[in-house]
Amino acid sequence: MCNFKILQGCFRCHKKIVAYIRSTWLCKQSSHHRERGFDATLSLRKDLYLRRSGIKPFSLRMASDRKLHTFEEVAKHNQTKDCWLIISGKVYDVTPFMEDHPGGDEVLLSATGKDATNDFEDVGHSDSARDMMEKYYIGEIDASTVPLKRTYIPPQQAQYNPDKTPEFVIKILQFLVPLLILGLAFVVRHYTKKE
Numbered sequence: 001m002c003n004f005k006i007l008q009g010c011f012r013c014h015k016k017i018v019a020y021i022r023s024t025w026l027c028k029q030s031s032h033h034r035e036r037g038f039d040a041t042l043s044l045r046k047d048l049y050l051r052r053s054g055i056k057p058f059s060l061r062m063a064s065d066r067k068l069h070t071f072e073e074v075a076k077h078n079q080t081k082d083c084w085l086i087i088s089g090k091v092y093d094v095t096p097f098m099e100d101h102p103g104g105d106e107v108l109l110s111a112t113g114k115d116a117t118n119d120f121e122d123v124g125h126s127d128s129a130r131d132m133m134e135k136y137y138i139g140e141i142d143a144s145t146v147p148l149k150r151t152y153i154p155p156q157q158a159q160y161n162p163d164k165t166p167e168f169v170i171k172i173l174q175f176l177v178p179l180l181i182l183g184l185a186f187v188v189r190h191y192t193k194k195e
């Protein structure tokens with residue numbers, strides 16, 4: 001039985017070919033090359049083939065190898081000694097990595113019980129970090145079981161409501177009373193001058 005299936009451009013003419021790999025050997029490929037009298041790739045070692053094709057083995061796992069986990073099941077693994085993460089639709093058991101994770105085990109713990117894709121991407125993990133993920137991959141997440149993202153509901157704009165409290169009346173009076181006194185002073189002065 002073949003472990004991996006590859007759809008990749010031909011080394012020579014870049015036409016897409018299908019190849020199957022068993023263990024470390026390429027065991028079957030589409031007849032494209034043989035039709036042209038070229039079947040040297042049949043004896044290529046898998047790692048050489050993969051290096052040339054630029055595909056990481058991680059992406060080559062067949063669908064049947066991927067276990068589908070529910071969100072609820074994954075969320076239960078939220079301890080230092082049992083820690084699973086969901087990143088880009090994939091499930092990782094990072095328990096053996098907790099002590100060695102350069103960012104510490106606490107960040108990994110804080111990323112459990114949710115889709116940690118953004119947390120992972122925000123850090124700007126290196127390519128070597130991404131390559132390491134393969135080691136901890138245990139399956140796919142059943143997307144239909146992931147709770148919908150909490151949507152941000154902006155605070156409701158307070159409706160215009162003129163302030164009618166006593167405080168507001170006092171403020172108005174503080175402004176009006178000096179004006180009234182000033183006006184009264186002018187009136188009094190005006191009449192007293194005439195007399």
Ligand code: HEM
Pocket residue numbers: 085092094101102103104107108110111116119120123124125126127128129130132133136
């Ligand atoms: C399978 C999952 C993960 C693997 C294999 C992994 C691996 C690594 C590696 C190798 C580094 C060293 C820096 C680098 O090479 O990029 C690193 C750093 C770090 N990681 Fe992760 N990581 C994973 C998940 C996460 C998650 C989910 C978070 C956030 C919640 C996170 C937060 C960090 C932080 C904060 C650093 C330190 C960055 C720094 O100090 O520059 N990692 N990780």
